[in-house]
Amino acid sequence: MTTPRPTLSVAMIGHAFMGAAHSQAWRTAPRFFDLPLQPRMHLLGGRDEQRVTAAAETLGWESTTTDWKSAVERDDIDLVDICTPGDSHAEIAIAALAAGKHVLCEKPLANTVAEAEQMAAAAASAAERGVRAMVGFAYRRVPAVALARELVAQGRIGTVRHVRAQYLQDWIVDPEVPLSWRLDKERAGSGALGDIGAHIIDLAQHITGENIAEVSGVLETFVKERPVAQGDTSGTLGGGGGDEGATGEKGPVTVDDAAVFLARFTSGALGTFEATRFATGRKNGIRLEINGSRGSLAFDFEDMNVLEFFDASEADETAGFRRILVTEPGHPYVAAWWPAGHGLGYEHCFTHQVVDLVRAVADGVDPTPTFADGLQVQRVLAAVETSSLTRTWQETLT
Amino acid sequence: MTTPRPTLSVAMIGHAFMGAAHSQAWRTAPRFFDLPLQPRMHLLGGRDEQRVTAAAETLGWESTTTDWKSAVERDDIDLVDICTPGDSHAEIAIAALAAGKHVLCEKPLANTVAEAEQMAAAAASAAERGVRAMVGFAYRRVPAVALARELVAQGRIGTVRHVRAQYLQDWIVDPEVPLSWRLDKERAGSGALGDIGAHIIDLAQHITGENIAEVSGVLETFVKERPVAQGDTSGTLGGGGGDEGATGEKGPVTVDDAAVFLARFTSGALGTFEATRFATGRKNGIRLEINGSRGSLAFDFEDMNVLEFFDASEADETAGFRRILVTEPGHPYVAAWWPAGHGLGYEHCFTHQVVDLVRAVADGVDPTPTFADGLQVQRVLAAVETSSLTRTWQETLT
Amino acid sequence: MTTPRPTLSVAMIGHAFMGAAHSQAWRTAPRFFDLPLQPRMHLLGGRDEQRVTAAAETLGWESTTTDWKSAVERDDIDLVDICTPGDSHAEIAIAALAAGKHVLCEKPLANTVAEAEQMAAAAASAAERGVRAMVGFAYRRVPAVALARELVAQGRIGTVRHVRAQYLQDWIVDPEVPLSWRLDKERAGSGALGDIGAHIIDLAQHITGENIAEVSGVLETFVKERPVAQGDTSGTLGGGGGDEGATGEKGPVTVDDAAVFLARFTSGALGTFEATRFATGRKNGIRLEINGSRGSLAFDFEDMNVLEFFDASEADETAGFRRILVTEPGHPYVAAWWPAGHGLGYEHCFTHQVVDLVRAVADGVDPTPTFADGLQVQRVLAAVETSSLTRTWQETLT
Amino acid sequence: MTTPRPTLSVAMIGHAFMGAAHSQAWRTAPRFFDLPLQPRMHLLGGRDEQRVTAAAETLGWESTTTDWKSAVERDDIDLVDICTPGDSHAEIAIAALAAGKHVLCEKPLANTVAEAEQMAAAAASAAERGVRAMVGFAYRRVPAVALARELVAQGRIGTVRHVRAQYLQDWIVDPEVPLSWRLDKERAGSGALGDIGAHIIDLAQHITGENIAEVSGVLETFVKERPVAQGDTSGTLGGGGGDEGATGEKGPVTVDDAAVFLARFTSGALGTFEATRFATGRKNGIRLEINGSRGSLAFDFEDMNVLEFFDASEADETAGFRRILVTEPGHPYVAAWWPAGHGLGYEHCFTHQVVDLVRAVADGVDPTPTFADGLQVQRVLAAVETSSLTRTWQETLT
DSSP states (O other): OOOOOOEEEEEEEOOSHHHHHHHHHHHHHHHHSOOSSEEEEEEEEOSSHHHHHHHHHHHTOSEEESOHHHHTTOTTOOEEEEOSOGGGHHHHHHHHHHTTOEEEEESSSOSSHHHHHHHHHHHHHHHHTTOOEEEEOGGGGSHHHHHHHHHHHTTTTOSEEEEEEEEEOOTTOSTTSOOOGGGOHHHHSSSHIIIIIHHHHHHHHHHHTOOEEEEEEEEEOSOOEEEEETTOOTTOOTTTOOOSOEEEEEEEOOSOSEEEEEEEETTSOEEEEEEESOOTTOSSEEEEEEEESSEEEEEEGGGTTEEEEEETTSOGGGOOEEEEESOSTTSTTGGGSOSTTOOOOTTHHHHHHHHHHHHHHHHTOOOSSOHHHHHHHHHHHHHHHHHHHHTBOEEOOO | OOOOOOEEEEEEEOOSHHHHHHHHHHHHHHHHSOOSSEEEEEEEEOSSHHHHHHHHHHHTOSEEESOHHHHTTOTTOOEEEEOSOGGGHHHHHHHHHHTTOEEEEESSSOSSHHHHHHHHHHHHHHHHTTOOEEEEOGGGGSHHHHHHHHHHHTTTTOSEEEEEEEEEOOTTOSTTSOOOGGGOHHHHSSSHIIIIIHHHHHHHHHHHTOOEEEEEEEEEOSOOEEEEETTOOTTOOTTTOOOSOEEEEEEEOOSOSEEEEEEEETTSOEEEEEEESOOTTOSSEEEEEEEESSEEEEEEGGGTTEEEEEETTSOGGGOOEEEEESOSTTSTTGGGSOSTTOOOOTTHHHHHHHHHHHHHHHHTOOOSSOHHHHHHHHHHHHHHHHHHHHTBOEEOOO | OOOOOOEEEEEEEOOSHHHHHHHHHHHHHHHHSOOSSEEEEEEEEOSSHHHHHHHHHHHTOSEEESOHHHHTTOTTOOEEEEOSOGGGHHHHHHHHHHTTOEEEEESSSOSSHHHHHHHHHHHHHHHHTTOOEEEEOGGGGSHHHHHHHHHHHTTTTOSEEEEEEEEEOOTTOSTTSOOOGGGOHHHHSSSHIIIIIHHHHHHHHHHHTOOEEEEEEEEEOSOOEEEEETTOOTTOOTTTOOOSOEEEEEEEOOSOSEEEEEEEETTSOEEEEEEESOOTTOSSEEEEEEEESSEEEEEEGGGTTEEEEEETTSOGGGOOEEEEESOSTTSTTGGGSOSTTOOOOTTHHHHHHHHHHHHHHHHTOOOSSOHHHHHHHHHHHHHHHHHHHHTBOEEOOO | OOOOOOEEEEEEEOOSHHHHHHHHHHHHHHHHSOOSSEEEEEEEEOSSHHHHHHHHHHHTOSEEESOHHHHTTOTTOOEEEEOSOGGGHHHHHHHHHHTTOEEEEESSSOSSHHHHHHHHHHHHHHHHTTOOEEEEOGGGGSHHHHHHHHHHHTTTTOSEEEEEEEEEOOTTOSTTSOOOGGGOHHHHSSSHIIIIIHHHHHHHHHHHTOOEEEEEEEEEOSOOEEEEETTOOTTOOTTTOOOSOEEEEEEEOOSOSEEEEEEEETTSOEEEEEEESOOTTOSSEEEEEEEESSEEEEEEGGGTTEEEEEETTSOGGGOOEEEEESOSTTSTTGGGSOSTTOOOOTTHHHHHHHHHHHHHHHHTOOOSSOHHHHHHHHHHHHHHHHHHHHTBOEEOOO
16 A cells, blocks of 8 residues: 655635635645645634534535634644735734645736735745745636646747737626625725736736836726625635626725736836736736747636747748647646547646645745746836826836 | 434445446535435455455445455445446346345446346336446536536527537557457447447436437447556546556457437437547546527537537527536535635536435435436447448437 | 849639629738749739729729630730639639639639539649649638647558548528529529538538548528529628529529538548538638647638637646647648738638749649649549439449 | 729839739729729839839820829829838828829838828818818728727627737748838838837727727837848838848838737727737738627637627627628628639729729818828827837827
């Protein structure tokens, strides 16, 4: 018999949309990947006892708590997985790291640069003690995205000239969609910019291997008032987020509906970015196109198992954007799953995130994206906000 | 507290590609869907003790057996899930039904019409005793496919005129791919026809709600000899199926590489069908296009979250095939998962299959596809084989 | 000054849809291509004096005639371009060739094999006297199609295994579309089969470089009676063909609405063919997919400037169907037109046809497709019709 | 007999890429459209006698001149069509208008706002005398673009929220592509911005019916020096523009390779614009996506016969971007051409431009786009350039 592998005991704080995705990842990862540690879905934390109990049963956690502070200090917890809204990330993550727990923190890392800096410092300090921290930019681990990064790193597209990145949703186009925590600056930090813009900033920097150096942008709130929802509760499903009955009363939308900005990368490449919840008909359209001196790449999450690749070294007569079905065994993460052509879905990128995190913990190395990566994204977000207010270009690097 | 829901204790026989897919389904279904019975992954059956033990650990089954015969009679088993090659389906299914166990049987139902008839008879008899049987044409439960059926049933495309159906793979284009059980008529029953052709026959009949009445077809084996694989074992992953080292020896391929046939549906609609493992570059291209008097539908599994729909009642100036992203809450099965635009993958159709099966068992109704549906597919398969030998049209209905 | 190039004096018989396309080609070809002979749009023939006069003014012909017989014998005519319905092709073409005129004859070559044989014999005999004959399968000269043929000829897709070819239209889905000459067997010879099926038969044989050896097929007329059109006239625009007011009376449709057939090519490759006017939502969907041992090609006329190409020699990780925009200067016919990316339209394939025809005449070589090529297509058409009646496989080669 | 229609005698100045496109339009328009005036391709102007003579023969003009000044004053000329580089537009157009000739002037209207203002003033003054002026933003008359404008005007997409517009080419990605007039600020005015950015600015304003109010942008020249071409000549084909042999010497590129900018429309809608010659693999990718409160539109010139349309009033379950094949008789300009599904090409938009111009002249109304429209585009171009220098937002309206 094989020796049973050591356990990695997990406490997850928050149990809404992201909590469901992370739970499925913790459950599924060891079934398809050979992990050095066996994750144990030990403890689920939430604010309301009744709701956290129900969630634990649905999502498959052994026990519950409404006291995250003591939870992150418990001896029988190895890792804290933070799935709460952004305003609580810093406090929980810093406490957990201080208590020697590995941390997986949902994105965006924090609601402010100041918080993100504290978190990055805490993570750096923790790393010296062998404690690991990762921020949950899960889309990095869509196989097509991971392949894109590999191709850039291999020089297949040469010097990057252009990045065009869009994250297009439409769930609040209707002005009758009520207010929810995602439309409240106190809770969410920002709107489309922080919620979805953060993803395309991270993806663009990750795939190209370059940081954004400066930005000029605009934030806009097209619908300035919305119905007040009854019984709005923390951390409900984001894509919906507004099916609670409305009261007739209206309240202000305090975050942006859309953010657009130009970016200059450290190499000189030009970027155009657009994050919006007002792209009617686009549901989760994460689109990236990168043009380089030797080739180009294009990705759209609405066809997530595909990467398009143009190789300029090909003869003109047979060159063309290739629709690579990223389901071959040689593609990142794919061999663990199904035969060629049997595509993966949204949740699989969370499973891959868990796999890489568990392996990093076991190997004693820092997983990526690090909190420093999350901080860099936060700086870009802040620069865009400032730029929108001042109508000037803003630098994003310290 | 809520009363704990009753348990449905499952024994699964076979643990290769299909076994992995079914395991993920049994594990995941109760996490996302509110099931009346709680599935218990109780017992895994296989021929080799060492391999079944390893598989049970990987796939998450509590115990194992190498004796399926006694397994299907155990008192602590409620349902038998058959994931073996087709040559053993009849024996296992009939025994399980006789023992009063519900049965989920992978497709094709059997390797011969005679076996399938016995199975359908056994299922009919079992149904009278409240014992349920379902054949695993899982692609029916891809949300886009389920939506297609709904639209046809609602009359949105009118009278069906044309069905064109293709199942395109390319995993044995290379003549050096070695022999495996899937290329052995004794074990597999047939090649592309039974393995993948069965799916498009079922899907075409399911979506249109019509049976195929007669066929004229051709089977072809392009590569007639292949290297003999060392250590070929039962039920290995189908899409691969040939990663065992070759010996230098060659053996005959006894099944078809490709099958093409014309079909006439009961309503008079015309069908063209094509199942092949020689469509270079197509990995799992299940394509269906259905033209009716009022509209058309098109589906391609390589973009599985999408259904294309043409509505001829639309004004000519704005009519066009719509790319429906089948990820809205109102779409079949989707509400249980993620927000709009966050697509599902291959394995989810197995989860939906489990959901519908468990609900049917709890509700005391027959799940679909029934064994009678599986028998009808078997008759079409047999008619195509006969047609290929006799070069004549063959009827498929009794 | 350059010596003026010699003139090629053209008489065109027929002035409906095809007449308009051919006229544009004769007018445009010398403006973009360097032709050895200067076409002169000399004489337009039609049955009705008033209508042919109006057509000549619109289409740009110098003079008119209602007597094609004397026209094809006139000394001042070098080439006869036949754009009439199929029932008159043989008589006109044979007379013109006998009179020593080069002939361009619209497809299908004739309405029967017997006629086509006579025409091919006449063409062979004329060729000995330096008189040229070409049948107008114009789609061969869409640049993407011409590129497809080149890639097959270069061995880029290896041995052909599968051809799937569809010509999908929907202009008579509505049962109230009235009768027209295209729905009358006497005039049109056949329906979807001869009108559009002929094109995909020719394209499949042309691109693969292989003939169809045998077929098994079905013809179907879904709508058996239609309103009688008032004032139906010869050779009206095919795609419409029914905007004449209806009388309330109904008459029988004597041709097929759809034809589907299986084909075996001389090399053993398998083909599935489908020609239909009942593919709701498909307007001019000429689709070809060819799978070979080393690669695949796919084309759809509804995106006519594109050829898809899968190259199996590419590494699995970066292989994918390439969307080749066939607008590069190195692509067939393209250099004469616009910069890269500035696509061509339907009519350009007729211009290319004129270019190749004029050059062949000047060079004293036989243009392709020859009347023998047209005869081979006719034999396939006849075999499909016979097969549909006899429900047997039919050979197509003599 | 019908009375012969009056003649419209045309002098065209310039005979390179645009001259070829305009010639084909003048020749073709009266063959497919019923025009109130019969265009006469009377006089072709160019700088070099030998070259203009050869061009006139190729393009089909009756006579030639090397003296545009006297040409625009000749009594036998009714309309002057200006196809020269931008630095000569103002002088020629103003002279022609002053001489009472109608003017069609290629875009961009001029190289500077000052020139454009003079031209717009001249056009306004001429209009009072019944003399017409039109600027050649031909892409407005691609049927899919014209349909897009109609749908916006009908309110089908509601209030516009987002415009994303890209014009992507790649013909100078290779740093060895030599200098040509298009890379010379003196001659071309600007690079990607004026050459192709002008088109998407015009299209965005035209389709939405709104002007751009302010911009923030960046111009970039990625390759700052290029080989000096031997024998560079005026007005050579733009897309190529560099096939003259290189000398070994290098010279500076004085225009932008790429321009990106954010825009705010008068209504508050947000725009992102990108014009580049460095989008490897994109040949003539004019892409527009417009999101409104009730729907969305998307267009890509690389599939120019298609408009995508999302109608948010559709039920969620069947909503999706429709691929409208803009080849129906009811679509703008289409009825004059071929049956449904038989697509048009690049050059057809020039034919439509001639049709609308000739009809406006005959009807005594101002054709669009007017010189005032051209001036508005020029102001946006200038604002982007200023913004790039000052790194500030710039207003574009006076």
